Amino acid sequence: MTPIGMLFQGFLSVLQPINLIYVIGGVVVGMVLGAIPGLTATMAIALVIPLTYYLTPTQSLIMLLAAYNAGTFGGSISAILIGTPGTPAAAATVADGHALARMGKPGKAIKTALFSSAFGCLFSSIILILIAQPIAKYALKFGPAEYSVLMLFSLSIIASAAGKSMAKGLIGGCIGLIFGCVGMDPSYTIPRLTFGVLKLSSGIDLVVMLIGALALGEILSQVESVASGNTSAQLPPMKTKDDKSFTRTDLKSTILHWFRSSAIGCAIGALPGLGPALACYIGYDVGKRRSKHPEKFGKGSVEGVACAEAANNAVCGANMIPLLSLGVPGDTGAALLIGAFMVQGLTPGPLVFRESPETVYNVYAGLIICNLALILVTLLTWRIFTKICSLETTIIYPCVLMFCVVGVFALNSSLTDVWIMLFFGVLGYLLKKFKFPIAPLLIGFILSPLFEKNFRRALILSNGNWGVFFSSPLCWIFWAITALSVFYILRSKRKDKNLTDGM
Amino acid sequence: MKKTSKIIALLLGVMMLMTIVFAPVAGAAEADYPKGAITMIVNYSAGGGTDLAARALGDAAANILGTAITVSNVTGGSGTVGVTELANSKGDGYTIGVATLSPLALVPWQLEVTYTPDSFKYICAFGQYGYGIVVAADSPYQTLDDIIADAQKQTLNFGATGYPQPFTMADLGGFTDASFNYVNYASTTDLITDVLGGFVPFAMCDMASFAAYVESGEMRLLASGTDKHWDVAPDVPTLQEMGYDTTCNSYMGLCVPAETPDEIVEILRDAFAKASEDETYKEILENCNLTWAYMTGEEYEAMVREMYDEFGSRLSEAAE
Numbered sequence: 001m002t003p004i005g006m007l008f009q010g011f012l013s014v015l016q017p018i019n020l021i022y023v024i025g026g027v028v029v030g031m032v033l034g035a036i037p038g039l040t041a042t043m044a045i046a047l048v049i050p051l052t053y054y055l056t057p058t059q060s061l062i063m064l065l066a067a068y069n070a071g072t073f074g075g076s077i078s079a080i081l082i083g084t085p086g087t088p089a090a091a092a093t094v095a096d097g098h099a100l101a102r103m104g105k106p107g108k109a110i111k112t113a114l115f116s117s118a119f120g121c122l123f124s125s126i127i128l129i130l131i132a133q134p135i136a137k138y139a140l141k142f143g144p145a146e147y148s149v150l151m152l153f154s155l156s157i158i159a160s161a162a163g164k165s166m167a168k169g170l171i172g173g174c175i176g177l178i179f180g181c182v183g184m185d186p187s188y189t190i191p192r193l194t195f196g197v198l199k200l201s202s203g204i205d206l207v208v209m210l211i212g213a214l215a216l217g218e219i220l221s222q223v224e225s226v227a228s229g230n231t232s233a234q235l236p237p238m239k240t241k242d243d244k245s246f247t248r249t250d251l252k253s254t255i256l257h258w259f260r261s262s263a264i265g266c267a268i269g270a271l272p273g274l275g276p277a278l279a280c281y282i283g284y285d286v287g288k289r290r291s292k293h294p295e296k297f298g299k300g301s302v303e304g305v306a307c308a309e310a311a312n313n314a315v316c317g318a319n320m321i322p323l324l325s326l327g328v329p330g331d332t333g334a335a336l337l338i339g340a341f342m343v344q345g346l347t348p349g350p351l352v353f354r355e356s357p358e359t360v361y362n363v364y365a366g367l368i369i370c371n372l373a374l375i376l377v378t379l380l381t382w383r384i385f386t387k388i389c390s391l392e393t394t395i396i397y398p399c400v401l402m403f404c405v406v407g408v409f410a411l412n413s414s415l416t417d418v419w420i421m422l423f424f425g426v427l428g429y430l431l432k433k434f435k436f437p438i439a440p441l442l443i444g445f446i447l448s449p450l451f452e453k454n455f456r457r458a459l460i461l462s463n464g465n466w467g468v469f470f471s472s473p474l475c476w477i478f479w480a481i482t483a484l485s486v487f488y489i490l491r492s493k494r495k496d497k498n499l500t501d502g503m
Numbered sequence: 504m505k506k507t508s509k510i511i512a513l514l515l516g517v518m519m520l521m522t523i524v525f526a527p528v529a530g531a532a533e534a535d536y537p538k539g540a541i542t543m544i545v546n547y548s549a550g551g552g553t554d555l556a557a558r559a560l561g562d563a564a565a566n567i568l569g570t571a572i573t574v575s576n577v578t579g580g581s582g583t584v585g586v587t588e589l590a591n592s593k594g595d596g597y598t599i600g601v602a603t604l605s606p607l608a609l610v611p612w613q614l615e616v617t618y619t620p621d622s623f624k625y626i627c628a629f630g631q632y633g634y635g636i637v638v639a640a641d642s643p644y645q646t647l648d649d650i651i652a653d654a655q656k657q658t659l660n661f662g663a664t665g666y667p668q669p670f671t672m673a674d675l676g677g678f679t680d681a682s683f684n685y686v687n688y689a690s691t692t693d694l695i696t697d698v699l700g701g702f703v704p705f706a707m708c709d710m711a712s713f714a715a716y717v718e719s720g721e722m723r724l725l726a727s728g729t730d731k732h733w734d735v736a737p738d739v740p741t742l743q744e745m746g747y748d749t750t751c752n753s754y755m756g757l758c759v760p761a762e763t764p765d766e767i768v769e770i771l772r773d774a775f776a777k778a779s780e781d782e783t784y785k786e787i788l789e790n791c792n793l794t795w796a797y798m799t800g801e802e803y804e805a806m807v808r809e810m811y812d813e814f815g816s817r818l819s820e821a822a823e
Contacts, residue, residue, distance in 0.1 A: 053549075139696070140696060140699050140700040141700060142696075142700070143697065143700055143702035144697070144702060184581070184689070186687065186689050187686075187687050188687065189581075189613055189665070189687060190613070191614055191615075196615060198579075198580050198583060198584055198587055198614065198615070198616065198617075199579055199580065199584055201579070201580040201581070201583075201614055202578070202579035202580050202581070202584070327692070342548070343548070343549065343550075344550055345548070345549070345550025345551055347690065347692040349692055349696065350696060351692055351695060351696065355715075412576075412577065412578060412579070413575060413577065414577070453689065453693075457686060457688075457697075460660070460684075460686050461660055461686060461702060461703060463658075463660075
């Protein structure tokens with residue numbers, strides 16, 4: 001069947017009422033969780049995954065992608081309405097979005113964010129559809145040596161996600177690398193760092209670790225901040241006037257930004273390790289420099305919202321490019337999707353295109369349709385979100401905590417997993433408390449086993465000859481990119497200290 | 504308001520009493536086994552070949568036993584976590600489990616597990632994993648002899664996803680004075696991509712995952728490692744037919760905890776013997792590229808014990 005035919009089939013299957021329900025469900029869950037300050041799109045995925053075990057692969061994946069996409073957008077709702085980014089990815093939206101809301105134009109701001117987000121994700125989905133399969137064909141040229149150097153490059157990204165203190169970022173990264181080593185040694189199948197716990201011999205489950213470090217860690221620090229008297233932010237003055245719509249003039253001024261920011265978001269999403277938060281900043285920054293009215297940025301500019309939001313949502317589709325073609329996650333959200341694929345008996349990577357092409361095309365169709373669902377759901381419900389955004393954390397977090405425990409237990413029906421999650425919850429809280437960024441920890445954890453197994457395999461296959469890492473043009477290309485990335489990260493670190501964690 | 508909560512409290516109290524009164528009765532009712540649903544622990548993840556086969560067999564057996572069999576996938580530790588859970592379960596016949604040959608006989612020598620072959624009673628073996636030696640379609644190796652000739656000159660790497668495949672290659676090397684080096688691949692997908700990409704010269708692989716690639720012509724099968732030919736390449740002989748006295752065998756079997764009463768074990772053995780003849784079950788096995796191979800509980804137990812000793816001595820030899 002031709003790709004067009006397959007895509008058409010994908011649309012037909014996603015548009016089945018039952019599948020559509022899962023898409024809309026994903027959108028709603030993602031939006032709500034994204035809108036709650038502190039809960040990220042990644043957490044939305046982590047919390048939805050346990051619900052997907054009993055679904056078909058298509059239902060599971062489209063629901064998760066919808067949650068991811070909507071979660072990334074949802075962060076901007078609270079950024080606009082209460083001036084607190086719901087997710088780090090919406091941090092750049094706060095300035096302009098909240099300023100617009102204060103000017104009495106929250107509707108305009110949300111709709112700008114909505115259409116920009118949807119455009120960004122659609123744009124990157126189309127890029128994904130066009131290039132993932134060709135890359136996958138080429139991916140067989142990727143041997144262990146090439147993967148090793150690619151992983152090395154991705155590890156260099158830790159530096160960009162390190163936040164204010166490079167030392168703390170690198171320490172976090174190393175902790176992640178060590179936790180990634182738990183389990184069977186990949187070459188000689190000897191258990192390492194398992195402390196005699198049989199369950200640990202298959203390693204620490206990513207979902208368990210992420211739910212612990214992200215969700216539980218966040219809950220613990222929220223508990224602390226509530227206990228010390230900080231309650232949730234208050235509502236802004238809501239005086240809805242007639243400028244609550246996204247007009248044709250707005251479209252004219254933003255359309256160029258959309259394309260530019262989406263392209264930036266795509267590029268960042270396609271590189272392993274970089275996430276929507278970084279895309280959002282860079283999209284905003286570049287947009288500001290290219291805009292005709294840079295002076296309005298930060299003071300309620302529709303363009304500003306558009307730049308930031310198109311960029312961060314473009315990451316969602318682009319993340320799937322390395323995931324589907326190489327089996328390498330684009331960011332933590334995509335890394336969780338690997339788990340979701342595995343639960344369904346599918347391994348993301350070049351082979352998925354032949355083993356289960358219909359699932360891939362359903363994913364494509366799902367990505368596109370979830371944007372339409374997102375637009376629909378948001379237009380109908382955005383007013384309610386003023387309430388959701390300002391829900392008492394004392395109500396939200398206990399509920400989320402329960403979901404964490406139940407979800408982790410459901411993963412393998414294992415109490416050991418729950419203990420592991422609690423451990424990472426405390427660890428995540430401590431890291432947060434001492435201002436270690438969590439993102440490097442997660443990147444290190446995700447990449448550690450990938451890097452190690454390929455690195456050692458490359459050396460074993462070459463009989464210990466280190467020249468194997470320089471043996472192909474692809475290796476050289478990745479070495480060059482790695483050197484460039486380290487150079488630029490160090491330079492921009494010096495210039496700009498505002499780069500927050502690249503989750 | 505107060506009244507309602509009193510009623511609820513009363514109801515709860517009655518329910519608790521009922522559980523206490525009826526629970527021992529359910530436990531003692533050995534004679535009319537099975538009275539309730541049976542849990543089947545599958546030691547590999549849902550959706551894989553072993554899981555699909557076990558579920559199909561469970562469905563067939565459930566019809567024969569006249570009770571439901573629910574599957575619980577307990578994964579990890581190269582299949583040992585599920586087997587450990589089975590060993591620790593109550594031996595009342597309401598928990599049975601898939602125990603494949605490798606976690607029963609082999610992995611205990613590599614990982615510290617709390618069970619031995621004595622921890623179980625054996626119901627049956629119900630299926631066989633097939634193995635074979637494959638190369639990429641564009642590989643210079645045309646026959647197994649090419650590979651052996653090359654490995655006589657210099658050590659040749661091969662990929663495999665675990666034991667017992669490397670033992671078979673070691674046997675082959677012993678017969679022919681060739682030297683093979685085992686490169687472990689934790690993930691089958693990685694092995695497939697590295698064979699296709701030409702990064703590993705050849706693989707000693709399992710049929711379930713590789714048959715599709717042999718069928719599509721992207722890989723060539725040079726020898727069947729099992730005692731049967733592969734369906735997708737029926738002309739390729741087995742190692743034994745080529746004159747090398749070695750085979751690579753691994754089985755899927757069912758066990759119950761050792762303290763399960765013998766009468767119940769007999770009921771289960773009869774039911775699963777019948778279930779393994781089920782047509783739907785056979786069809787699913789074939790779709791998963793697994794081989795139908797029924798063994799009685801005694802036969803499977805004998806094989807597990809024999810392999811347990813053999814793997815133990817071979818692994819300690821290899822370590823020296």
